[in-house]
Amino acid sequence: MAAAAVAAEAGARVVMADDNPAPGGQIWRGYSADAAGPHGHAFAALIRRVQTARVEIRSGTRVVEQPGAGVIRLEDENGYNDLKYERIIAATGARERFLPFPGWTLPGVMGAGGLQAMVKAGLPIEGKRVVLSGTGPLLLAVAANLAKHGAKIAGVFEQAPLRRLISFGVSLKAFPAKLLEGARYRAAMGAPFRTSAWVTKAHGDGWLRAVKVSDGGRLREIACDYLGCGFHLVPNLELPRLLGCRIDDGFTAVDGAQQSSVPGVYCAGELTGIGGLDKALVEGEIAGLAAAGRPAAHLYKRRDRMLRFAWQLEDAFALRPELRALAEPETIVCRCEDVRFRALEGLRNGREAKLHTRCAMGPCQGRVCGPATKFLFGWGSESVRPPLTPARTGTLAAEFEKSEA
Numbered sequence: 001m002a003a004a005a006v007a008a009e010a011g012a013r014v015v016m017a018d019d020n021p022a023p024g025g026q027i028w029r030g031y032s033a034d035a036a037g038p039h040g041h042a043f044a045a046l047i048r049r050v051q052t053a054r055v056e057i058r059s060g061t062r063v064v065e066q067p068g069a070g071v072i073r074l075e076d077e078n079g080y081n082d083l084k085y086e087r088i089i090a091a092t093g094a095r096e097r098f099l100p101f102p103g104w105t106l107p108g109v110m111g112a113g114g115l116q117a118m119v120k121a122g123l124p125i126e127g128k129r130v131v132l133s134g135t136g137p138l139l140l141a142v143a144a145n146l147a148k149h150g151a152k153i154a155g156v157f158e159q160a161p162l163r164r165l166i167s168f169g170v171s172l173k174a175f176p177a178k179l180l181e182g183a184r185y186r187a188a189m190g191a192p193f194r195t196s197a198w199v200t201k202a203h204g205d206g207w208l209r210a211v212k213v214s215d216g217g218r219l220r221e222i223a224c225d226y227l228g229c230g231f232h233l234v235p236n237l238e239l240p241r242l243l244g245c246r247i248d249d250g251f252t253a254v255d256g257a258q259q260s261s262v263p264g265v266y267c268a269g270e271l272t273g274i275g276g277l278d279k280a281l282v283e284g285e286i287a288g289l290a291a292a293g294r295p296a297a298h299l300y301k302r303r304d305r306m307l308r309f310a311w312q313l314e315d316a317f318a319l320r321p322e323l324r325a326l327a328e329p330e331t332i333v334c335r336c337e338d339v340r341f342r343a344l345e346g347l348r349n350g351r352e353a354k355l356h357t358r359c360a361m362g363p364c365q366g367r368v369c370g371p372a373t374k375f376l377f378g379w380g381s382e383s384v385r386p387p388l389t390p391a392r393t394g395t396l397a398a399e400f401e402k403s404e405a
Contacts, residue, residue, distance in 0.1 A: 107204075133213070336363050
């Protein structure tokens with residue numbers, strides 16, 4: 001949204017293709033122009049800018065493939081079209097990282113952000129007992145939001161040790177707004193917050209009934225109706241990889257103007273480092289101005305400051321090695337293909353895993369198990385093949401159309 005607004009205001013013709021039903025992504029999901037929630041004023045101001053600048057918004061639209069140079073194929077509920085571009089800005093965000101443990105496939109066990117999205121979409125949560133486990137500031141934000149909707153937060157369990165969180169908190173003196181936001185979330189959730197703690201097992205008879213938690217080395221059981229778990233975020237790199245962008249240390253490499261290794265391809269937000277809303281907004285502005293041929297150097301200092309925050313965040317919530325021992329031999333790692341941990345032990349890389357077990361070859365194409373196997377075994381994925389998302393056969397079989405510029 002930030003990139004589209006500034007580029008259109010600079011005189012460029014802008015199409016914003018968004019796979020969500022409305023602009024706003026995960027942070028502003030369900031917001032309207034008169035939004036009153038967290039950062040609601042920022043959303044309201046930005047959506048007005050996008051509309052005033054006459055950005056063409058295509059909601060519910062996904063990039064499927066790249067049928068030719070400077071062209072992407074888009075698909076929505078009505079069909080597909082090939083869109084030719086001179087500049088493209090990828091802002092595909094991030095997804096939660098999951099680590100397999102016994103019972104993690106039970107109904108009632110969800111990603112922390114996924115649970116929050118479902119509640120925003122209408123899932124009844126009032127009176128339900130909820131446990132949140134994993135790592136990252138998202139846990140606090142989700143706990144506060146669910147408590148606001150009437151959930152009973154039974155506990156928030158953060159795998160990072162207290163000393164690392166204290167060090168991170170001290171570093172946030174340079175970001176007082178974020179420190180205040182975290183304090184507000186902590187006060188609003190009304191539940192115990194434990195460090196060096198995580199869920200080791202989920203129990204249930206067709207639905208989640210309880211979880212076993214390692215809390216400071218001691219095991220205890222907590223009854224609950226939902227478990228929201230997630231081990232920080234990983235960027236959605238499928239589109240940058242399809243476009244040929246260089247990936248360094250798990251993120252898209254960009255220059256000062258947010259341009260990737262491919263001329264004319266810019267990246268903003270979580271693609272360049274997990275840093276949250278403020279980083280995404282300023283990087284979007286820089287990318288939008290640069291793509292429209294306007295100077296953006298006046299924003300570099302603010303962007304670099306947010307990048308420092310992103311790296312501090314990465315260090316603070318780095319995964320501890322004990323989490324590699326969560327999975328048991330019969331624990332499912334690849335949910336799409338029902339591949340268990342024992343079938344993957346001893347394999348040398350992801351290619352061998354695909355050949356022997358079909359791990360990462362199901363409908364999600366490794367989006368869930370890929371980050372998990374990278375942490376568990378050190379495997380990585382350096383390629384991507386179209387379609388990027390499930391698509392109609394007619395879309396895939398269609399000839400390349402050059403009709404729309």
